[in-house]
Amino acid sequence: MDFSVLTDQFASLTFDGIALGFIYVLIALGYTMVYGVLRLINFANSEVFMLGSFATILVSTKIFNYTIESDPITGFKLVYTLLAMLLGSMIVSGLVSVLIEIVAYRRLRSRTSNRLTSLISAIGVSIVLTEGVRIATSSAPMGSPRLLDKITLVTIWGADIRLDTLLVIVFAIILLITLDLFVNKSRLGKGIRAVSMDYDTSRLMGINLNKVISTTFLIGGLGTGAAAFFYITVYEMTRFSIGFELGLAAFTAAVLGGIGNIRGAFAGGIALGLIEMYASAVLGTQWRSITAFVILILVLLFKPNGIFGESLQQARV
Amino acid sequence: MSNQPVLELKNLTMQFGGVKALNQVNLQVNRGEICALIGPNGAGKTTVFNVVTGVYVPTQGEILFNGKSLKGKNRHNITKMGIARTFQNVRLFGEMTSLENVLTATDVHSKSGLIGSMFTTPRSRREERAGREKAYEILEFIGIDHRADQLAKNLPYGDQRRLEIARAMGTSPEIILLDEPAAGFNPSEKKALAELIVKIRDRGYTVLLIEHDMSLIMGISDRVAVLDFGEKIADDLPSVVQNNPKVIEAYLGVPADAS
Amino acid sequence: MSINLRDSGATLWANANKWQRYLIAGAVILAVFALPLLEGTFLNTPSTPFEMVLFYPIGVYVLMALGLNVVVGKSGLLDLGYVAFYAVGAYTAGILSMHTKLNTWEILPIGIALAMLSGLVLGAAVLRLRGDYLAIVTLGFGEIIRITALNTSAVGGANGITNIPNPPTTFGLKFDLDHPRSFYWIVLILIILTILVIRGLSVRRPGRAWESIRQDEDVAELMGVNTYKYKLWAFIFGASVGGAAGVLFASKAMFIAPNIFSYNVSILILAFVVFGGMGNIWGVVVGAVLLSYIPEKIRFISDARMLIFGLVLIIMMNLRPDGLLPRKKREKIGVAGEKSK
Ligand SMILES: Nc1ncnc2c1ncn2[C@@H]1O[C@H](COP(=O)(O)OP(=O)(O)OP(=O)(O)O)[C@@H](O)[C@H]1O
């Protein structure tokens, strides 16, 4: 173990950690919002992310015909290409997310209250999507053309503030503010909050549950899709198993912040991004994937409500 | 009847967020009596059961069972000590037979656990047999032994309610808490149930009974305690409580003389 | 159709007297032991000899499915990290054979004990959580075990452990590449033992406790069931079976590596349990046999195996959540006689 890494590269680790954290925050939305309304872990959300990451790359390679060897582009062309990639990823992820709800949850929701069945069904969807992509890509990773040159804008305390990471942070903040406004101000957003607070009463009050739930999945999917785009912009590579790796970390972020709570997801995501960066600097990157699991277990054991969380296990007799 | 308290609630307060479901409630249930707990909807009756059986930890106050505090006791230990209950909304193990439902309860006092059952030790075999006999006997006592092998979810509603009582008796309690056992019953079923409750008391159990049907309550209770908005407003003989103006007000929502 | 099959089987069994039962059971067991003789018939599998397939995947997976069934099917605890116990068993065999002269039969109880210990530790930590959280945390635990093995050079890292010895010749039975049926027979004995134990537990206190926890944990606790303790037992029991499977697997394969013990194995076993019928021993056995045999038989399926298992999960949950052979859907037969005497 080498703690000097931590002090030497503190600023740059922190910066990267925050960028990674924002990616987690956006994926965590897919977990936390769905948990809010359905009280169920949206197990297949990791695959929404995976598909979004492929969609991002495919937009640039199939629609705009760039290749891995393409040189970075600039100006207006860069802006609309990136926007198209972002939109492509968000649309694919949003649609897949809504479809997942229909395939894995809707039927079961109306028929049985057994959570185990819905959970297993969602796991099934997750496996099918992962394996489908694995077979389609022959397990090969897919690289992304570097369209955005990773120039260093400034150097602060030895940390290179790179354009791509900065872009992630700025865009993620804009998206999150929009979302927060939507949930707190719009009619549908209020519906979502009402259902989160009291499912049964909301139904009695005549809220269109299916619509609210679909919207929730859509928003979760859009956020996750945006995360996939940001991830590709920074890391430039995806593969079929990416959802499994990042999805669980994002879920941990949601739990860390208190699942069901959007602002909690924000805090949890950033915290986890930072912790992972510091931990992998000290322990070595091969342990990075465990960090999230260990944190998840510790949080659930010692502070199951997370930082801002509601109570997870209220028994009502 | 002796005045030996089995269950005592002392200054019991239970707060849910802003709602005080119970406010400084004192109650004493004596050995061998049928004590009724009544009150309008939302008065806090079920909450009393929930706090006594350990579902909720009271915000304040104390619960004594045979003089011993229940503070910090696990739910299953409270049951093992001798407090059993039924549920306002039937909550049987639907995919078990009636007999298995009761057996699950009689297991409380069984000493052989997994290892004993695995190796079929003589003790586990003996306890298993004794449990079955006892469970069957309870079903007979309640009058649903002909349902022994039917899945609980397939039982008619009335028998489900009776099976709940049988299951509670399976834990060999000293006091048995019945939460609206006659809910949804017709008058003749109610009468039969009243007789059953008296029979249960005569068998040596102490009964704390939540019920809305006044005539049932008045007919069989030794004492009636009344809750209103989480506070106890009366606690006396049935005939006295019946004429208590505060009670009449609580039920009718207007002062007694105004009506 | 399948329900009828199951019911007629149950009726036959219920109406049989003690000796007839022994006879039926004996005949069935004998037939199952004789399965390797069908090598070369229509049952043959194209790429691996049928006798080998009988041991792995079929035998090993049936054993694991039985163990997981106690956790998921009987107690309703969704464990997505069941592979961890399999890994603990296999790595116990690997490590002990590197450093000691112990043979497989001596390692087996140690492997089981260590698996139970990890079940105890994991269970003690996570069983206070409910439902979906349990699923994620157990999944995490499985990954922690795998990644730790991957990054620990003392257990070979990504290369794993090679040259794990086969079991010694026992009662004249040789255990090596040329004698796969010996392994099959051993795993079959373990399967039968496991079935007997689970059947015994099911009709006694632990079975009722598990069942009540699955149906309504809060009420179970209020009826005096020490739910935490029995959930822990379910975990430990499941772990012991998984550990045993791991030791046997290692002693046959002679080689283990972390990637053998991936999350997919946990899902595989879960699919067996769900497909066959959660909570029903025979359902689980049938489910595991079918789903592990078919991909071996039909080659082109084997790459899409996980895809199909994912579909199985979705389809079963949506159309037939109780599985191929559901747990008792109707009243038990023949029990009344026993207790009304
Ligand atoms: N877990 C809980 N969380 C929040 N409030 C609760 C909870 N349990 C009970 N309450 C509230 O406490 C009050 C008393 O409820 P309780 O169920 O004890 O009433 P009750 O006397 O049994 O009524 P009923 O006759 O309708 O059964 C109610 O206002 C109820 O909403």
Ligand SMILES: [Mg+2]
């Ligand atoms: Mg009530």
